[in-house]
Amino acid sequence: MRWSRTLIPTLKEDPADAEVVSHKLMVRAGLMRKLASGAYTYMPLGFRALNKALQIVREEMDNAGAIEILMPAVHPAELWEKTGRLAELGDTMMHIYDRQNRHFVLGPTHEEIVTDLVSREVKSYKQLPLNLYQIQTKFRDEIRPRFGVLRTREFIMKDAYSFDVDAEGLEKSYQAMYDAYCKIMERCGLKYIVVEAESGAMGGDVSAEFMVPCSAGEDLLATCTQCDYAANMERTQPAPLPEAQAEEKPLTEKATPGARTIEQVCEFLKAKPKKLVKTIIYKAGDETIAALVRGDHEVNEAKLARLLGCEIETADAEAIEKATGAPVGFAGPVGLGIKIIADQGVLSVRNFVTGANKADTHYLNVNLGRDFKPARIADIRFAVEGDNCHKCGAALHIQRGIEIGHVFKLGTKYSKKLGADYLDENGQTHPAIMGCYGIGINRIIAAAIEMSHDDKGIIWPAGIAPYQVEVIPLNLDMPEIIELADKVYAELDDAGLEVLMDDRDERPGVKFNDADLIGLPVRVVVGKKAMAQGGVEMKLRGEPGPQLISPENVIEEVKKRLES
RNA sequence: CGGGGUGUGGCGCAGUUUGGUAGCGCGCUUGAAUGGGGUUCAAGAGGUCGGAGGUUCGAAUCCUCUCACCCCGACCA
Structure with a gap:
């Protein structure tokens, strides 16, 4: 191609609305232009790069035995109602209504669609295993599109869905995809880390993310400096902290006028955050519960929710006052009449500071066991820099990363709800065991640039x-x-x-x-x-x-x- | 959705505080010179100052509303 015959409009200056390098360079090098927030036109150079990545993905999918299909982007909302995900993901979906006011959504992912298809067309174990994939534009009404092409409302995804007769089959299908993803990352020239991940709204309990470590990434991941443990921060299990041995001092009430936040209390008492324990009130189903973590830690709500086996959300001011008898900012475990879940890290401090469930008042020298008894002590916090690996005890390293791909073992969540059953050799009906495997094509490009550039381009x-x-x-x-x-x-x-x-x-x-x-x-x-x-x-x-x-x-x- | 910021020629910006009818750099067009790391000179084209309403003799500038974009948060496969 001759430069004069194509369209490569390079720019000398960084675009004003770009923050991260990949975004700046993709615009400056004439790869793309923005149409609206989170929606970009790929120009010749950008489109070619995209197609290169896409072709690599396609080849590796084909090599791994996946079969390409193409599903619609427009879905009847009813199908999403069947699995309950219309309610669950409703706000992240783009909704459209036809002239007769029928409700459709633009597909943010395709589990429902592919499972519906398979439920109709696959009847026998003889047709399994089956792995169907497509390369298609997905739509998500992201609350905040950002970082150029890293989080957009419209993006190209390769999504594959495997159907197997049993767990063993799923394991094979999953492993084949996992291996294919490694090859894809390598062929695209990306340095990557595979981490244990949270499955979130996809369901299932085993999932791994393919991350490209770089500062522009939206995800935090922890890797062990010694062994091969690597996990998304949402999932990272820190090694238990050593229990404190100090002698217990007498519980003391202390006036702390206006000091509600950890910072304010620390400032007022001239104490370090790790000598405080914070009490966060949650609504968990019909119950109101208190979660305790050390002042320098944060509650990991996904862990807490999994522990409790129900969805949780932080309580509003009214509920907090009702539960603690004090205004927001002074909650504490001592004398609290609701279920308390303490993070394991709380054991690492003695004689700590907590709210006193009384306005403008905190307790000093609080001790777990003596002054209150939690219903459970468990890992309910985010790991932090300085934590150790729970597998080998070595230090964990925390860094940012871009999520390029995600592979899930789904199980039967969708096949059961949508009737994707097959008959086995004995004429018995079983739901197919599913896995799903996504990879963001646009992110491959952005991540490659984040990873590989200099001050010239x-x-x-x-x-x-x-x-x-x-x-x-x-x-x-x-x-x-x-x-x-x-x-x-x-x-x-x-x-x-x-x-x-x-x-x-x-x-x-x-x-x-x-x-x-x-x-x-x-x-x-x-x-x-x-x-x-x-x-x-x-x-x-x-x-x-x-x-x-x-x-x-x-x-x-x-x-x-x-x-x- | 909450907090903050920005909208002025294709791009990057100044001008807004203190109202007087728009400017700089890059890019673009034409010509000339130049020709190995964003060259130089000359002459040009190009702007509803995001939009609507208001105040005023007069609004990019003041007021009200609104839209878009960016950042932080909440949120999010």
Whole structure:
């Protein structure tokens, strides 16, 4: 492709509305433009990169035995009612109504649709296992789209759904997808970490996320510095903290006027947050309960909900006052008449500070066991930097990451509700055992750029670069240069390489800077300097210094470099 | 949805405090010079100052409402 014939509008300055590098560079390098918050047009270069990633995903899915289909983006709302997810995910779905006011949603994911299909078409164990996948645009009414293409309202996803006769089959299907995902990440040039994850609204209890570690990521993940433990922070289990051994001091009431938050109390008492224990009141089903964590920790509501076996939400001011008899900010476990769940970390402090269930008052020297007895002591907090691995005891490292893919073992949640049953050899009916496997194509591009760029621009991993080679003719006033550049371009093209030639009548500096910006892996410069020595220059993006090569060897040399 | 911020030519911004009819850089067009890391000179094109209403002789500027976008939070496969 010739630059002059396509559309690559590069920008010298960062767009004002971009925060993260990938967003800035995708706009500056002319990959995409924003239409509205969370909705982007992919221009030629961006679309090519997207297609590269997509093709890799498709090939690996096919290799893993998954079968491609295409489902609609428009779904009747009824189908979502059947599984209860219309209520559960309703606000994250885009709702549309047809002219007869029938209710439809734009698909945020396709478990319902594919399961409905399979329930109709698959009747026998002989048809299983089956793994159906599609590559399609998903719609989610995100509360806050952000970070360019990392969180959008419309995005391309590859989603696969496996159906098996038993747990053993599911394990195989799951493993095949897991392995395929590893290959995809590698082929896309992404460094990645696989972490244990929270299944959330998908259901099921085993899931793993494929994360690309980088500062722009929205997720926090913990990895063990010694063993192979890695988990999303939502799921990370810290090693239990050692129990405190200090001598118990007498319980004391202390006036703390106006000090409600941990910061305020610490300031007032000149104490460290870890010497405090905070009491958070939750509505758990019909019950109101109190969760206790150390002042420097945070309650992990997913863990708490799982422990209690029901959905929870933080209580409102009214409920808190009713439960504690005190205004918000002074709740404490001593004398509290509701069920108390204490985090294990609370055991690591003695003589701590808590609210006194009385306005403007805290207790000093509170001790678990002596002053109150929790119904349960469990892990209900988020891990923090400084925590240790619960498997091997070594330090945990916490970092940010971009979630590229997520694989789930779903079990029978959907197949039961939607009647995806099969008959076994004995004519017995069973629900199919399902797994689902998603990967965000757009995020592959953004993550690759986050991971691989410098102050000049993008440095594409070869696997997903929009073109493999950029040919830059300089000194366009010399016909022999144009002739040689055309020849090199044609030969590379004929050799099956993807070539972009910057044929614009621009100054060298402009072309070099744009070449660095768009970041294609190999750059071939045809100019009078090299020509005087009978050659052309070749350089890898991200590596210094071009080297002179003979025009006859261009194809061979380019190929060699692309493979390295 | 709560808090904060920003909307001025294609892009990035100044001007708003103190009202007087719009400016800078980049980009774009034409011409000339230049020609290996965003070159220079000259001449141009291009703006309902996000939108609506109001105050005023006069509004980018003041007031009211509204829309969009960004950030933090809540929320979220």
